Each structure stands twice: as C-alpha cells, then as structure tokens.
Amino acid sequence: MTKNLVEVQSLKKYFKIKSDVTVKSVDDISFYIRKGETFGLVGESGSGKSTLGKTLVGIQAASDGDIIYNGQNIKQLNKEMKRNVNKEMQIIFQDPHASLNPRMRVGDIIAEGIDAYKLFSGKDRTNRIYELLERVGLSPQHAKRYPHEFSGGQRQRIGIARALAVEPKFIVADEPISALDVSIQAQVINLLEDLKVSEDLTYLFIAHDLGMVKHISDRIGVMYLGKMMELSNSDDMFTNPLHPYTQALLSAIPKTNPRDAKRERIVLAGDPPSPTNPPSGCRFRTRCPHAMEVCALQEPQWKEVEKEHWTACHLY
Amino acid sequence: MNHLLEVNNLEINFKTYGGEVKAVRDVSFHVDKGEVVAIVGESGSGKSVTVQSIMGLIPTPPGVIKGGSIKFQGKELLRASKREMRKVKGSKIGMIFQDPMTSLNPTMIVGKQIAEGLITHQKLSKQEAKKKAIEMIKQVGIPNPEERYNQFPHEFSGGMRQRVMIAIALACNPELLIADEPTTALDVTIQAQVLELMKKLQKDTQTAIILITHDLGVVAETAQRVMVMYGGIMVESATVFDLFENPKHPYTWGLLNSIPNLEGTEKKQLIPIEGSPPDLFSPPKGCPFAPRCKYAMDICLEEMPGDYQIDESHSARCWLNDSRAPKVEMPFTLEKEKTVTVGGESID
Missing domain, CATH: 3.40.50.300 (P-loop containing nucleotide triphosphate hydrolases)
Structure with missing residues (x-):
C-alpha cells in the first residue's frame, strides 16, 4: 500500500499588499502527494x-489550513521536531544564477545544510561534498570554484547537490529547467529521475512546460488564480482533460509535428484576471467557452468526477 | 531568381x-x-x-x-x-x-x-x-x-x-x-x-x-522553412517537413530527441545531448558540435564540414553526408511505434 507523504488540507496563503487589498495566492487547496511519486504542478x-511549493517546505508560513507530513501535522510540532521535518523537505529553485551565493565556493554552498544540521565535519564533510558533486555529474575539483565559473545546467546541478546534502525525503523542484537550453533540460530531467530512484525521493515538480511535466510526473495538478482546477494521473490529464481550462491549456501547446499543425485549437480570449480581484464564482468563467449563469454565482465544488480524477467545474 | x-x-x-x-x-x-x-x-x-x-x-x-x-x-x-x-x-x-x-x-x-x-x-x-x-x-x-x-x-x-x-x-x-x-x-x-x-x-x-x-x-x-544554428554556424536548413521527418544533422537529431513526446502514454527516457555548447572564444577547429556528437569521426575534430546539399531546399553541414562517410541511421522516427532507442550512451 502506498502511503501519503504529504497531505494538504484547505491550505491558504494570503498576501496583504495594501490595507484593503489581499491577494489570495493559494486559496483553499486540498490534495496529497504519495510517497515515491512525482507530483506535477x-x-x-x-x-x-x-507559492504553494514554498508554503509546503515552510519558506513561508501558511495563512490557514494544515500540512501533514508523514503523518505529523506541521503546525502541532515543537521547534525541534519541526527542524527535523524541514531537513527532510528541500527545494530546488528556478534561476540557477540567483539562487547560488556568488561569494561562496561551491563546496561551501553545498555544505550549508550539512553545517546547519551539524551532520559532518572535517574530513567527513569534505568527502560528503565530493560524493555529492559526483552524484550530480560534476567532479570533486569543482568544490573550490565559484558559481560564476559554471554554465546554467551545471549550476542547476549544484542546486540539486545542495538539496541532496541533508538526505531529504521530499523535494520541491520549482521550475528547475525553465531557465535552461533545450539540450540541457533533458540532462537535468534525467538526473532528477535517476536520483529519485537511487535516493528514494518524492518530488513536487512545478513547471509551466506541460510536455516536461507529462514526461516526469505520475500525477498532475492544474492551478489557476490560486485554485486547483483539476487533478488526475498524468496520462488521464492528457487524454481526457475534464476542466475547460485544462483543455485550453493542452490545446495551446505547440505540437512538434508539422503535419499536425493545421488542427483546430481552443484559443482562450483575453488575459487571466488580476489575482487581487478574482471573478466571483468560478475564477475561470471570464475566459471559459462553456461559462453558464451558475458559474458567476456559485463556486464549483472540488469533487472526484471519475476514479482518481478530481475537478472543480459546474459542467460535472 | x-x-x-x-x-x-x-x-x-x-x-x-x-x-x-x-x-x-x-x-x-x-x-x-x-x-x-x-x-x-x-x-x-x-x-x-x-x-x-x-x-x-x-x-x-x-x-x-x-x-x-x-x-x-x-x-x-x-x-x-x-x-x-x-x-x-x-x-x-x-x-x-x-x-x-x-x-x-x-x-x-x-x-x-x-x-x-x-x-x-x-x-x-x-x-x-x-x-x-x-x-x-x-x-x-x-x-x-x-x-x-x-x-x-x-x-x-x-x-x-x-x-x-x-x-x-x-x-x-x-x-x-x-x-x-x-x-x-x-x-x-x-x-x-x-x-x-x-x-x-x-x-x-x-x-x-x-x-x-x-x-x-x-x-x-x-x-515553412527552418534553419538550425549551433555555435555560430548554420548546421542545417530545410523545409519544416524535411527538418522534422528527415533531419540530416546529429545536432537536429539531438534536439528532436530531447523534447518529450506529448502523444501516447508510454514513458521513455529522454536522450539528452551530453556536454555543453562550445566556448566561442576558441571554437573547436573542426565542426563546433563534434565534441558533443555521438557520431563524430576523426575528420570532424580537424576540419569544418562543408554545406552538403541533400536536395534543392535541404542542406546540412555535417561530414556524415559525405559519400565516403559511414551510413548512420537517424536514431528515431516521428511515429512512436517505430522508435529505435539508441542505448543511453553511444552507438558504433
């Protein structure tokens, strides 16, 4: 039986940007991530x-709702237990140029977590750094260099090594490949897939490149203006998308077969509304080709329409 | 004209x-x-x-x-x-x-x-x-x-x-x-x-x-037509159909291989292009792609290939298109059923 590693219940993250304006970045989202799976967002x-990813790993505190990690509600943990949970949840950032301190040597960047948790010191620490560098496809002599001496793909490998240093169980990868060139993206994706098996990891993989998400994920969640619109396993999402937004999103991906290019596609009119003032009822209704009267009045329920396939839409 | x-x-x-x-x-x-x-x-x-x-x-x-x-x-x-x-x-x-x-x-x-x-x-x-x-x-x-x-x-x-x-x-x-x-x-x-x-x-x-x-x-x-550039040179130029269906340059093959397939439900590993793009301060003597190319021959490292005309609208800058070069099959086809997987590393 597979266990849920992370459970999210009615999670909310609001940002107050003015005294009377609140952005509901994450608004009442519930889902779970199974142990050992890659969940694409x-x-x-x-x-x-x-925001959802950062709230999960505790970089930001949730405004409301519960995060249950490995059976423990993070809110109810004491400081020391929380520290242990934090160690098991790591994050890889999007921009490999901005997320590495330019004044620190690569070895020290990777060892930050090791030092903070006092895992190794002296010779063991050095050996651990070398081992991590090799694990992500770099070599031990890179430890003495500075981040600017590396290419984008290599820096992303350093970011991955840093996350692995404390032996995490759960990694949030926040658009880890969107700043990289196409030929380098596949290298990093393959590395992440290899590490998942060898280190026994669970991923939350955040991206806007649907092709890569489909490739790497077991299940996928689709978000729009702070709400989860649809959630299912990755094949279902692509063969049988239920929510009109998912349908439009999938239809908008340029196909890499020129003979297919003449197909009809759903082009959404307009821009996404401002998150400071989302539409009433269903947030997608202003751009939805199927919008009905009820969509403006009532927020659709999050329900399991088909087995293991959830959506929030009045059509179902 | x-x-x-x-x-x-x-x-x-x-x-x-x-x-x-x-x-x-x-x-x-x-x-x-x-x-x-x-x-x-x-x-x-x-x-x-x-x-x-x-x-x-x-x-x-x-x-x-x-x-x-x-x-x-x-x-x-x-x-x-x-x-x-x-x-x-x-x-x-x-x-x-x-x-x-x-x-x-x-x-x-x-x-x-x-x-x-x-x-x-x-x-x-x-x-x-x-x-x-x-x-x-x-x-x-x-x-x-x-x-x-x-x-x-x-x-x-x-x-x-x-x-x-x-x-x-x-x-x-x-x-x-x-x-x-x-x-x-x-x-x-x-x-x-x-x-x-x-x-x-x-x-x-x-x-x-x-x-x-x-x-x-x-x-x-x-x-309608596509040109592929790499390391400052134009490596391939073709109609869009030829480029996707009959590419003639290993770099183009690599690009097409490193994008995930949206169709179908089977999962296959992506085949990335190993290594990183050339340093343009001192570009390699021969073909700029040679150091990353699985098919590189001795001549590729020594001499820049000419622009081989495949047909009227299709040309590729790669020694593999020379009549003296060994015949290399394109490592994949667009239809997924016929996918020939080239084992992770190299083929000979």
Whole structure:
C-alpha cells in the first residue's frame, strides 16, 4: 500500500499588499502527494504554484489550513521536531544564477545544510561534498570554484547537490529547467529521475512546460488564480482533460509535428484576471467557452468526477 | 531568381576583454516574399546576432562585421549609409523583440509609439497617424482601441504589450518582419493567441517573417522553412517537413530527441545531448558540435564540414553526408511505434 507523504488540507496563503487589498495566492487547496511519486504542478504566471511549493517546505508560513507530513501535522510540532521535518523537505529553485551565493565556493554552498544540521565535519564533510558533486555529474575539483565559473545546467546541478546534502525525503523542484537550453533540460530531467530512484525521493515538480511535466510526473495538478482546477494521473490529464481550462491549456501547446499543425485549437480570449480581484464564482468563467449563469454565482465544488480524477467545474 | 533577403557568408565577431568572440561564422540564407522562415538554436548560437545585423543593430565596437553581404530587395545593407538604413528600418523591415516591457518606451503613451513610425516614414499628418494607429490597435485584437491609444505600457499585460509591438512593427506595411523570440516571455495560452495573430496578419498582408525561437513546437506550427544554428554556424536548413521527418544533422537529431513526446502514454527516457555548447572564444577547429556528437569521426575534430546539399531546399553541414562517410541511421522516427532507442550512451 502506498502511503501519503504529504497531505494538504484547505491550505491558504494570503498576501496583504495594501490595507484593503489581499491577494489570495493559494486559496483553499486540498490534495496529497504519495510517497515515491512525482507530483506535477502546472499553471500560468500568477496561478500560485510557486507559492504553494514554498508554503509546503515552510519558506513561508501558511495563512490557514494544515500540512501533514508523514503523518505529523506541521503546525502541532515543537521547534525541534519541526527542524527535523524541514531537513527532510528541500527545494530546488528556478534561476540557477540567483539562487547560488556568488561569494561562496561551491563546496561551501553545498555544505550549508550539512553545517546547519551539524551532520559532518572535517574530513567527513569534505568527502560528503565530493560524493555529492559526483552524484550530480560534476567532479570533486569543482568544490573550490565559484558559481560564476559554471554554465546554467551545471549550476542547476549544484542546486540539486545542495538539496541532496541533508538526505531529504521530499523535494520541491520549482521550475528547475525553465531557465535552461533545450539540450540541457533533458540532462537535468534525467538526473532528477535517476536520483529519485537511487535516493528514494518524492518530488513536487512545478513547471509551466506541460510536455516536461507529462514526461516526469505520475500525477498532475492544474492551478489557476490560486485554485486547483483539476487533478488526475498524468496520462488521464492528457487524454481526457475534464476542466475547460485544462483543455485550453493542452490545446495551446505547440505540437512538434508539422503535419499536425493545421488542427483546430481552443484559443482562450483575453488575459487571466488580476489575482487581487478574482471573478466571483468560478475564477475561470471570464475566459471559459462553456461559462453558464451558475458559474458567476456559485463556486464549483472540488469533487472526484471519475476514479482518481478530481475537478472543480459546474459542467460535472 | 531574386530573393527578398539574401545573406551570404556573414561573419560577425565581438571584441571583448577575454578575446574575440566569433558569434556568427559563414552564415548564408535567403528569405522569399511572403514566407515564414524560422531560425532555431540555443543561447549563444548566433541566431539573434544574425538578425540584428540585418537591422544594423550590432553595436560597433565591440561588434565587427568581418565579411559577407546582406542584400535586401537587391540592395546591400552592410554598406548602406545611416540615412539609407533609416528608410529601411521600421518601414520596410519591422522587428519585434523578446521582452515587450523593455522594448516599449515606458514614458510615452502606446498610441504615439505606433504613430511615430507612420509620421516619419509615411509622412502622415498627426491626425492621420492617430487614426491609422487606432486602426492598428484594433487589428492586433486589443479591445477599446480609442481608450488604449492613450495608455502607457505599464497598463498593458505581457500579451497585450507584445500585440502593441506587433502593431508598431506592422504599421508601415513592411515587406519583412523579424520576430526575435516573440512569445518566449509569455504564458502558453497567451503564446497561442499571439501566434494565431501573427499567422493571421501574415496571411492578410503577405509579409515575410523571420521567426527566431528555441521552441520546436512553435517552429512546427508556424514556419515553412527552418534553419538550425549551433555555435555560430548554420548546421542545417530545410523545409519544416524535411527538418522534422528527415533531419540530416546529429545536432537536429539531438534536439528532436530531447523534447518529450506529448502523444501516447508510454514513458521513455529522454536522450539528452551530453556536454555543453562550445566556448566561442576558441571554437573547436573542426565542426563546433563534434565534441558533443555521438557520431563524430576523426575528420570532424580537424576540419569544418562543408554545406552538403541533400536536395534543392535541404542542406546540412555535417561530414556524415559525405559519400565516403559511414551510413548512420537517424536514431528515431516521428511515429512512436517505430522508435529505435539508441542505448543511453553511444552507438558504433
């Protein structure tokens, strides 16, 4: 039986930007991530996907709701237990240029977690750094260099080594490949897939490149303006998308077969509304080709429409 | 036959403290009237520098145009005076940049930015230019054009700003539109809108387009011909069908292999191109792709391959196309059933 490693219950993360304006970046989201799976999270800019990821690993405190990690509600843990949970949850950032301190040597960057948790010292620490560098496809002599001496793909490998240093169980990968060139993206994806098996990891993989998400994920969640719109296993999402937003999103991906290019596609009118003032009822209704009267009045329920396939839409 | 744009043996270097960077090496191509040509390549492949040189946008120094020619409607642009260039820029050739926020003037209402070119090039009066500008705003699908005319760029979303850029570029009915990664900064659903718009306008006005992108999906959907650049050279040039179905350069194979398949439910491992792009300060003596190429032969490291003509519209710069080279099968086909998997590392 597979166990849920992370359970999210009615999670909310609000940002107050003015005395009377609140952005509901993550608004009442519930889902779970099974142990050992890769959960893909997609959505456009401003959908709240990165906020959700950062809230899960505790970089930001949730405004409301519960995060249950490995059976323990993070809210109810004492300081020391929380520290242990934090050690098991790590994050890899999008921009490999901005997320590495330019004034620190690569070895020290990787060892930050080791030092903070006092895992190794002296010779053991050095050996651990070398081992990590090799594990991500770099070599031990790189430890003495500075981040600017590396290419984007190599820096992302350093970011991965840093996350692995404390032997995490759960890794949030926040758009780890979107800043990289196509030929390098596949290298990093393959590395992440290898590490998942060898280190026994669970991933939350955040991206806006649906092709890569489909490739790497077991299950996928689609977000729009702070809400989860649809959630299912990755094949179902692509063969049988239920929510009109998912349908449009999938239809918008340029196909890499020129003979297919003449197909009809759903082009959404307009831009996503401002997250400071989302539409009433269903947040997608202003751009939805199937919008009905009820969509403006009532927020659709999050329900399991088919087995293991959830969506929030009045059509179902 | 006369081409609309003809680029021959273009060489561009940049002088830096680290030495001279060879950004574009011996690039030749042409664009015909009304056609959409895509240039694909990774960062540093020289694709942007190539098209910037057409517009005369290479800063000299540090840039040095070492040689070659760029002929537009039979006229040599590299030796044109500033005054002559001004007549071409913005009027006969329009350009759209990647980031619409940094390419619009933040202190000027967008309507004036569209009208500017009309007043300069078409000698319209202010009133006429305003009328035409409002018409352009409407044509690129921005609602409430009269109201939008008086707004500043920060009041527009990313997709809307890119529409404004398109309106500026197309205002004077150019013969050629250069679009440098026009949708890279946009979300997928907005990218779909902008691509639809560009396709529609292209059909209506018969403007030729050079589309620069790194997204092979965008290429497949919009272009008729494709050129692939790597390390400053053009490695392959073909029709869009030939490029996807019968590519002849291992770099193109690598690119097609490293994108995930959206169709079907089976999972296969991606085959990445190992290594990283060449250092352009001292490019390899032979083919720039040779150090990363699974099929590299001795000659590849020693000598730059010539441009092998596969057929009339298809050429590839790779020694494998020489009659003396061993026959190598393309490591995959588009149909997934027939996928030949080349074991992770190398084949012999």
